[in-house]
Amino acid sequence: MLRFAPSPTGDMHIGNLRVAIFNYMVAKQKDVNFIIRIEDTDKERNIEGKDTEILQILEKFALPHDSVSHQSENLHMHQTLAIRLIEEKKAFVCTCTPEQLEADREDAKKNRVAYRYSGRCSYVGAEELAKLKEDKIPFVIRIKTPDAAITNHDLIKGDIVTAPNEVDSFVILRADSTPTYNFACACDDMISGVSLIVRGEDHLSNTPKQKHIKQLLGYEQETEYAHLPIILNTEGKKMSKRDDASSVKWLFKQGFVPDAIANYLILLGNKAPTEIFTMPEALEWFKLEHISKSAAKFDIDKLRFINRMHLGMMDDKRLSSLFGFADTDIGKLAKIYLEEASTLNELEAKIKPIFIPKDFESEWGEQMRIMEKLIADAPMIDTFDEFKSYIMKESGLKGKNFFKPLRLLLTGAEHGPELSDIYPLIKSYLLEVAS
Template identity: 45%
Template sequence: MLRVALSQSKKMQIEDLRVVLFNFIMAKKLNEKLLIRIEDADKNKNIEGLDKQNLEILNLFSIDYSNVLYQSDNLKYHQKLTMQLMAQKKAFACFCSDEKLEELEKKANQEGKPYKYDGFCEKLSNETILEVNAPFTVRIKKPESNIKFTDLLKGNFDYSALDLDSFIILNHDKTPLNDYACAIDDMIQDISLIVRNENDISNTARQIYIRQSLGYDKQIDYIHLPNILNTNLDNEENSVQCLIEQGFLPVAIANYLVLLGNKTPTEIFTLEEAIEWFEIKNISTNTIKFDIDKLKIINRKHLALIDELRLSKLLGFADTDIGKLGKLYLEESFTLKEIKEKIDLIFSKKLTCKGFENETKDIITCLQNAPFIDNFDDLKEYITKNTNLKDESLSSPLKYVLTGQNSGPDLKEIYPLIKNYIGEIVKC
């Protein structure tokens, strides 16, 4: 069983989606189920409706999963197992105030040392604890020996007791910290492989230690993907939802994220094709960089491959000719949104072509009264006959009237694809 942890407090980012994609691929390769876990234990940070939005994104990428579980549903287990750890003297109540902990951290910084908990509350007697009438957190005692594990991509890791320290597992309000909740949830859900980001490696060590403290001895394998370097990736404007709104196809985004830092047999592929040849050993262990320009190129190639009728529907029509028209604009466009802007210009109300104001009016009037004309050369001949316009006095304003701009593909290529819409294009 594999799992994907989706946050209820932040929109899905590029790195989050990349983790989802690799979990999905590995689940298919191993013929294992994939479940989705919504991390919603921290009620103060949860954003209403974000879980549904993130699940809709997974559906856009054709990520199928066996079940959706909410972390908060396991709260009773998080608390029950905390009591077990405390009864076994493997965890303890910590009454230290935030001010005291900030003071310890400040002192450590001044001395140039890493901040570590001083262990004061660990030494309190049961009698003293009973006499204290104050809120407390629960800390797990730091390990007595090193925590070692092997990452299937990056190799061996070794964390000392000082690295882990006596960390908090339960907040003042008795809700679990994320590492603690994840460790227990992975136990309950019998997870066998976890694919996550490189910056979660220290969290992995904590979670392994939590499970060991609870007597859980099943080995969970880990794959930590290299981080994506891009200072803008945490911005909302660079969320997966925003990329989709900008006109990037899900198939292209998935293609790029699987390609990124990976040896692949071909540059352009679908997720289904990637499942066939994917191997962990081909992923680079080096930090990688998100390149929006590369994504644009890949997106353009997928737009060129898409069925014309489907492209037409994505553009708001149901006409193969509009799909073909959209592909004409791929010479100057990279995304669905950019193509749609070109199509929208064609159907927008035309004002005037600069330098050809009178000619523009004459052409619009002529086309409003024209019969259906199948051939572009016949169209030009008809306009010339009824307006006496020719050469640039005809070509420039006609280009503007039919496309809403002065550049772009040749009208001889465009006209056969829009001839059925001339009445709508030259409407008042």
Template identity: 45%
Template sequence: MLRFAPSSTQEMNIGNLRVAIFNYILSKQLNEKLLIKIEDTNSQKNSEDKEKEILELLNLFSIEYAQVVNQSGNLKYYQKLAMQLMNEKKAFACFCSDAKLEEIKEELEKEGKPFRYDGFCENLSDETVLNCNAPFTVRLKKPKEAVTFTDLLKGEFTFKPFEVDSFIILNHDKTPTYDYACAIDDMLYDISVVLREEKYLSNTPKQIHVRDSLNYNKKIEYIHLPGILNEIPVKMLIDEGFLPSAIANYLVLLGNKTPKEIFTLEEAVEWFDIKNISQNSVKFDIDKLKFINKKHLEKIDEMRLSKILGFADTDIGELGKLFLKEADTIKEIKSKIDSIFNKKTTCKGFEKEFTKIKSCMKEAPFYENYNELKEYVIEKTGLKGENFSIPFRYILTGENKGPELLEIYPLIKNYLGEITK
């Protein structure tokens, strides 16, 4: 089982999505299920809207998963296992106040030393603990030996007991801390591979230590993915008119060695190799995404493109593709289509000519051929040169430039009544 673990307090960005996509690809390659685990133990900051948006985006990108679970549903397991650790003297109650811990931290910072718990409450007697009515956290005793693990992308890492520290596993309100909850979840759901961003690499030894303390012996493979330097919300890219297929293509391509530049997620499953990913952080390039998006728009089915644009006509889909000479996104294409169908009231600099041509076109018979319509309007209005061509184009397209009218007309001829309204 693999897992993607987004937080219900944060908006999904392209770094999160890249992790989700890679987990999806690996789950397909390993023939294992993918679990979506919503991290929602922070009840004060949780957002049902964020959770709903995350799942909608995963579905939009065709990321298949076996089930969705909420971390908040595991609270009883976190507390029960913490009690087990305390009974086995592997964890202890810590009565140190936040103010006292902050004081210690400040003193260490002045000395240029990292903060580590000083062990003050570690050896308190059971009697002392029972007689103390102050609120307490639960800390897991630091490991006796170094924690070593191998990252499939970055190699071997070793963390000394001092670096792992005696860290908190239950807060004052008895909710779990991040590392403790993650470690327990990976046990509960039989996770075999954890692929996440490299900013969580230092969390890994703590999570391994939790499982070791509970005598959990299953080995979990770790892959820590270099981050994206300039992370952007995924929803913003969708709203700007980028296709999910193009965004996925770019995120797989980013910092990777691939056999080709333009591909689908299904194709990537066939050849993707996590070991080809660069170990360096990568920069998101919007211009590169635009290039890839245009390539995907060129390949998209005309009827599907038409429906995305709000129609159900292959002619409109073909018309949309005509604008790819000057547009990169659905939003830009839709702007061109809207210009055609929006009501035009005048054409600056050619006001009289505009009125004359528009009146003529409203009375014109239907013509299959563009040149026949053009000749009809010229004959009826007596207009020539720019006095005809500029307002005539503007009435048909709402623009002063763009693809040839000879290319556009066959695709809009059935809508002339609406266009010249």
């Protein structure tokens, strides 16, 4: 069982999409379930509708899943398991005030040591709960520090050993009785039977805490982990929301297609037998163990190249539908312009002028008017050479006075691919084009 567990707190980051793709691919290779868990316990940061948006994006990338759940649905189970840990003396009730905790942090700072919980409340057990609730004294529940180091064998990073004091006595249930991220995450992975967790390396510090929780709850199933290196921006820093290209929505708006984005994210920091591929093809050779341990730099130019290749591979009729047509010829027309364009937006900027009213007020307007009338009255002409000869003969125009206005009339642009390549693909639209 593998899972993708996004939080509905903002636009999907390409790093999160990469995690989703890898989880799906490994689940497919292992022939096990792939589930989606929306981690919505941080109510203050949740944005309404983002959970639906996440699922829509996964659909665009053809990442089918076996089930969808919201973490908040398991609230009662989280609370029950936290109380059980208290009763088994594996966790304790903490009534430390924010002021006390801040003072402890300041002391640690002065002494130039990492902050660790003082242990002030570590003796407070389950018997104190009823009285604290009755007296309305705020409290949280903390798990006890592990007795020994926690070792995690990461499929990408190798063995990682975490000392007990680095895990510390962290909070598992907040004062409002909601679970913290690590506790809810560990409990839900146990409940679902998740056997392999693929996620970003920013979760490396969470893994020993979650393993500790599972151990104290007596969970015996072995869970494997793989932490993906971060993606860097052009400045060599971790990509953040300030980087436009970090947003999957932004990439869509720029005209990048899902197949190309997926191709690039699978290729990023990975060993691949070829640069251009589809996800089904990648399933034949993809291995988590082949991913580099080092961070990978995001290269928009590389993505543009891959996007151009995938647009060129797309079915002609399907490509035309992205511009409002259902015509194989328009798809072929678009591919001619791939010499000059790399995204759907750039292609549209080339194709749209062909089908909109032309500017007859330009310096070539008079010649264009002559040609417009001739085309309106002309019979259907199959080849460009025949069409060119007919218009040239009937108009009496030659040289620059012929070719320049003809290009403007047919394409709306002064430069571009050969008209002999364009004409066969637009001839059935000539009355619309030449107007």
